[in-house]
Amino acid sequence: MxxxxxxxxxxxxxxxxxxxxKDREPYFEDFTVPVSNGMPVxxxxxxxxxxxxxxxxxxxxxxxxxxxxxxxxxxxxxxLACTTQILNVADKVLLLAPLPNFDIxxxxxxxxxxxxxxxxxxxxxxxxxxxxxxxxxxDQYWQSHEDLDKYLQFSYCIKCGACMAACPVxxxxxxxxxxxxxxxxxxxxxxxxxxxxxERKKILSSELGPWSCHYAGECSAVCPKGVxxxxxxxxxxxxxxxxxxxxxKRRYKKAxxxxxxxxxxxxxxxxxxxxxFTVEGAxxxxxxxxx
Amino acid sequence: MRMPHTKLWSxxxxxxVVLLVLLGLHIAIMHLNDILNLAGFNPYGANPIDWENxxxxxxxxxxxxxxxxxxxxxxxxxxxxxxxxxxxxNPSPRVRNWITGLFLIMGIGLLVLGTxxxxxxxxxxxxxxx
Numbered sequence: 498m499x500x501x502x503x504x505x506x507x508x509x510x511x512x513x514x515x516x517x518x519k520d521r522e523p524y525f526e527d528f529t530v531p532v533s534n535g536m537p538v539x540x541x542x543x544x545x546x547x548x549x550x551x552x553x554x555x556x557x558x559x560x561x562x563x564x565x566x567x568x569x570x571x572x573x574x575x576x577l578a579c580t581t582q583i584l585n586v587a588d589k590v591l592l593l594a595p596l597p598n599f600d601i602x603x604x605x606x607x608x609x610x611x612x613x614x615x616x617x618x619x620x621x622x623x624x625x626x627x628x629x630x631x632x633x634x635x636d637q638y639w640q641s642h643e644d645l646d647k648y649l650q651f652s653y654c655i656k657c658g659a660c661m662a663a664c665p666v667x668x669x670x671x672x673x674x675x676x677x678x679x680x681x682x683x684x685x686x687x688x689x690x691x692x693x694x695x696e697r698k699k700i701l702s703s704e705l706g707p708w709s710c711h712y713a714g715e716c717s718a719v720c721p722k723g724v725x726x727x728x729x730x731x732x733x734x735x736x737x738x739x740x741x742x743x744x745x746k747r748r749y750k751k752a753x754x755x756x757x758x759x760x761x762x763x764x765x766x767x768x769x770x771x772x773x774f775t776v777e778g779a780x781x782x783x784x785x786x787x788x
Numbered sequence: 789m790r791m792p793h794t795k796l797w798s799x800x801x802x803x804x805v806v807l808l809v810l811l812g813l814h815i816a817i818m819h820l821n822d823i824l825n826l827a828g829f830n831p832y833g834a835n836p837i838d839w840e841n842x843x844x845x846x847x848x849x850x851x852x853x854x855x856x857x858x859x860x861x862x863x864x865x866x867x868x869x870x871x872x873x874x875x876x877x878n879p880s881p882r883v884r885n886w887i888t889g890l891f892l893i894m895g896i897g898l899l900v901l902g903t904x905x906x907x908x909x910x911x912x913x914x915x916x917x918x
Binding site for chain 1: 792793794795796797798801872875876877878
């Protein structure tokens with residue numbers, strides 16, 4: 498297309514509105530937005546806010562698909578507003594609504610707190626018994642490419658909530674944690690630096706585990722980062738079943754140690770040593786207790 | 789009521805494998821005998837449900853054990869699966885406990901009844917064909 502052309506098409510944004518202070522129930526409101534080629538949904542919402550209705554509410558931050566804040570239902574499919582181009586998904590009407598399976602705070606803003614609490618219950622952090630080394634590290638923990646490959650894909654999660662909105666089990670079963678917390682649970686379950694397999698498997702043997710997942714696969718279909726939560730959940734089930742049948746060697750594995758001496762290359766030439774502490778007592782400061 | 793989900797799920801999978809193998813055997817012996825000609829299981833002619841063939845199989849201890857295994861695997865797989873489906877309707881914890889309790893009683897009761905029937909069948913077959 499000629500770069501000097503700036504043809505616009507009028508697209509109707511049909512947005513689900515709800516202000517709990519004023520409205521008894523949600524309703525749809527239409528806005529006609531001039532859309533040019535390449536314009537994402539997020540830019541359309543900004544246009545509405547600047548030219549038509551400043552009260553329209555949504556979450557957004559990075560504008561580039563890395564923060565997950567602008568996840569919403571776009572033409573009945575969860576997605577990110579900043580990375581979805583309007584003309585790719587609509588030619589006359591674009592339907593926008595807040596993510597389902599969450600309470601609505603206002604307009605397109607869902608209450609993600611339940612997801613975050615569920616996520617926290619999965620212990621989404623490395624647990625080791627060498628606390629001194631963790632708080633004041635002397636070297637890197639050794640991890641091979643194969644070790645990294647086991648969890649790297651699942652670490653790309655941006656906590657947007659699209660998978661939770663798409664999951665049919667989250668829609669019906671209030672006890673099911675959902676694809677996002679479970680994927681992060683698996684991410685740490687198979688991280689070779691983690692030493693808490695026994696504690697994690699106790700959590701996952703309860704209702705906080707993956708057992709209600711029926712592998713619908715919708716979570717993976719809508720994930721904007723290619724995390725594939727459905728795969729993580731099935732791999733998690735396999736790990737736990739193999740462990741129960743005593744066929745899994747992970748239960749006997751210690752957490753990865755420091756880089757072996759022969760692999761340490763030392764400080765590269767030309768890189769200076771860190772400067773000394775200038776604040777009295779700073780050398781003995783420890784980070785606060787995370788628990 | 790504690791729910792050791794990993795354990796239950798693992799046995800659900802094991803039960804499905806047991807059913808796959810033993811039901812496969814059932815189909816081969818009872819329904820495909822004309823094609824497979826399994827004389828070892830139907831030595832008195834091609835019709836598996838002829839009295840002589842039925843009595844022959846029922847007298848074998850191995851068949852009694854297989855019947856009980858199929859019953860146990862089928863009951864557990866079916867009842868646990870049904871419980872999972874019912875739990876997805878989001879019942880209250882009290883209703884969940886009732887469902888689990890009812891299925892436990894049904895499952896154990898039917899297992900006992902079916903085991904008695906399998907053993908009684910064998911005893912009767914042995915007595916009648918002496």
